[in-house]
Amino acid sequence: MKRIVRLTIILIIALYLLMACSKKEDKEMQSVPETDQVTLIEDKKKHSDTPLEEERMDIQIWTVNDLKYMDEENHMTNYLEAKYQVTIEYLPRPVSDADWGVKVRLDLSSGNPPDHFSDVTPQDYEKYFNQGIIREIPEDDINIYAADYMAWITQHLGECPFQNVRDSEGKIFAMPKPWTPASSARVLAYRKDWAENVGVTTAPRDLVELEELFIKLSKDDPDGNNQDDTYAITASGVHVDRLMESFGFVFGAYNVYPGIFTVNSGRVIRGELEVGAKEALTTLNRWYEMGLIDPDFMVNKPVNFDEAIYTGKAAGGVWSWYQFVPEGVFHGGKYYEYFNGKVEFEILEAPVGPDGYSGYIEPSPYLNVGLIFFNHVSDNQLKKYLQIFNDGAFDLETHLNIQRGIEGVTYKKVTDVHGEVFYEWLPPYDTKEARYEFGTGGLATIGTWWNDYDFQEPFIVAPEFREMNKELSTRSAGRYDELITISKPIYNEYKEKLDQLLAENYIEFIVGLRPLDEYDAFVEEYKAAGADKIMEEAQALYDQFNKIGN
Template sequence: MKNVKTISLAILLTMSLLAAGCSSSNPENSPSDSEQGGPITITFAGSTWDTPTKDGNTIQTYLEEKYDVKIINERVTDDNFKIKIAANEIPDIFPQTPNESDMTNFARQGIIASISVDEIRKYMPTYAAEIDSVNPEAWDVALIDGKNYGIPRVWLNGVYGFVPTYNKKWLENIGYSEPPKTIEEFEDVLTKFRNNDPDGNGIKDTYGMTARNEVRPQYFNSIYASFGVNPYQFMVDQDGTLTWGGIAEQAKDATKLLNKWYKADLIDPEFMTDNNDIVSQKWNSQKIGYKDTFMYHHLFGLLPADQENGTEALYGKGIIGPAGKPLVMSNGALQVPLLLGKDLETNEKKRIKVLQILEDLATNDEVYLKTVFGDKDLTYEMSGEVPTIKPPYDTQEKKNEYGFGGFYNPLVERATSTWKFHFTPEKQAFRDEVNEGNEVITDVLGPTVLEAKGKYSVTLNALQDEFYTKAITSQEDIDKLFEDFKNKWLKSGGQEIIDEANKVYQARQENKK
């Protein structure tokens, strides 16, 4: 039934676009406003959750008066957005939810605007510079068929990785005053967490670690990172081309070590079925003394729970293994760009105005605070540099009535200059302390549509999941198991995916010249 709905929607979308022909993407967005000297009309659909309940709200009025524009609110949900697109209700500023497949389809169907990087840099200079400072590869994500689509966005937390976290008391009980630095020291810690009664209850009922089974890129991620790989990410091979981490020699070697530890009873045997909730339960009940599936902001939020459970966490650096660096796995900062409606491609005056507004929304303190938090002393109060929403505006209903949040500002927490408004001094100090010295390993491509991946990913993911679980617990020769898996993976569509990934990667490299 789901497939039927998908096909029907695709047909509806195609027919609607054909019927629209060469007409404006939204009649209310025609160039005539600016040509006649009136305010430029801009259609906002910046969020599917912070949706204003009334037109002419406080934030809308503020933006209209500040920038001499007329704003039309296009209220969309995750469910109806594509239906509205099919009905030719195309906003100028898209919501933040389209994924990389949506972006590619929208570009090839003529729904979104192509826009030059030079023009973005000209009219959004501060934001562009901040994108460069976080990850310049963010500009690559929007490259489709040789053209740039949308404004690059980054997830600022993505520059950080998952933090190796230890039970401090357990470490002290086995003779460690600080977290292990090397993979050899880590193995010693695992051994003693299992065998040396670190909780002092006189029972052999503790393990060093388990795994997060339901999110495979996080599966024993700190161990794989110490070998310089994540099995579920693209990486640059020694010859400069891309390969899939799951078939890299580094992944095989890391798996052999995990297999050794499993045979030595150092890994919780329930790792095959544990999820992150169970990881937390075992940590809180002090059944495991190590976890690697939380980033700094998760860990900061868990401080009260640790205190309540009587557990003091000690945060380590990336475990130094064969890669020779303190590497930690990261989800990465790269995201799907902010997409703009097709009308902006040909309407230069509106396009420039939108870019100028977006620059301020992202990087101007006054505009950012107003659109994201409302009005000082009415909807929020300041504690240092951090706004705190005041009652009754701390409810979604009141927030939507006023209009602040992500609808008029689709670049919330996407620029480094305004990120300060989301950090207490304590949280910022915690972030800097636990991440200092770590280097991240992340997917080289980021969010990218690969047609071959669409064809083969279900089969290949199942094949890979099965192999890595089996290999860690196997009594068989891991080298042979790995070669058999690798060959089957490549023949089952993996080689086609790697070939396509390399074409995309090379095109991005050429585009930088």
């Protein structure tokens, strides 16, 4: 029976894909069996024939901010309510996307669904769609009320941006929300002062030069304390994704990307099944045996990774490039700021391997399916949401009021000698507390956020760091999971087991608990544990997708 259900779901997904880019007249959504949850949600439906421009309506905005700032005196609230004729209810949004998803599921089960949710996972999206509890988002409405979003999403996803979120009739049920910097985020960085202390002033370009540097950073007392207590790199091994990213620069040097689905010439690949993975692990095992890698990497959580850098245990490691530079270059800056700017980090392009390959294992820019609306949202409410979300992300006046406040009161517009525009805070609003009290600057973005970083640059990149941003934001290159937004029920069934098997064995190969001449045996074990089945499913889904593209 489970097999029949899985095949049915795959066929449904295939139908979504077959309808990509199709435009059909709106029809009523086909009926689905009602559950108690569906009935509770249907009871909350709102109907209105009032023209959009004349109707004042209630809307909800998720926020990560302390609700004490989000009152009737808040500038952002006053501005949005007056401009769009709405009354805002703020919903507390958990910081973690996973926790947010849990909250929404609890709200649904209690019969109190939110109007919208912008970080829905492929699994939850499929479930909500099959339950019939999310509503269509008419393409005409997107074109009219979110035209800037449509231009932006088409720029990044091509002419068929909704191909994975259409039903068999071509109706759209979600709005994708890629985080575009993700696919060029991960880098290997190390302390420049330590490298200079051991006589290295140029960045290594290949694995041979990198190994020479790693030896010096681990053996030549780079911190000058006359103790043998440093390692070249640390890593976080408690989760398979972070483990693979931590050593992705080594795998990329052998042209393999374990733990993710990539596609080469129409063939879906998992790097752990490829020959190059054994060569990469051989390099990592040698480095571990030489004492170049933090020996605690396999139990390190992200916080332990940070501590290893802060305490001088390790010279560096792999994480997002913008965490190793001043905060004004982009978001983040935590490692640079921790040392109060007294420590600079060398940020490397992926080192080249013996056959000329290089690359990092990157997070996908498509972290989730995107924005959905639940069934009780009326047509006019939907249009209003699209209008507000679009303007908040792409309209300069709206964005300024949300992120900077009032010109001449909270900020002033400045044009530098190069003609670059930026917005400078005016006292007392040069402090976060004052800005939050006023109701602007760093407050949670409105509901969902579509990040056009060309548009947002004057808001998030300090003028003196703009060239650095342009250079570093393109330094990282690699591969990310290319099938992440497509629901893969067979993969979901085996994922936990395969992740555990992959992480445990890779750690054992690296630290020498399992000899590398058993790698082929591991591959056969991995296939027998379900890898063969997930690869068959992934190839079938990709082939279906590829037919649409042609």
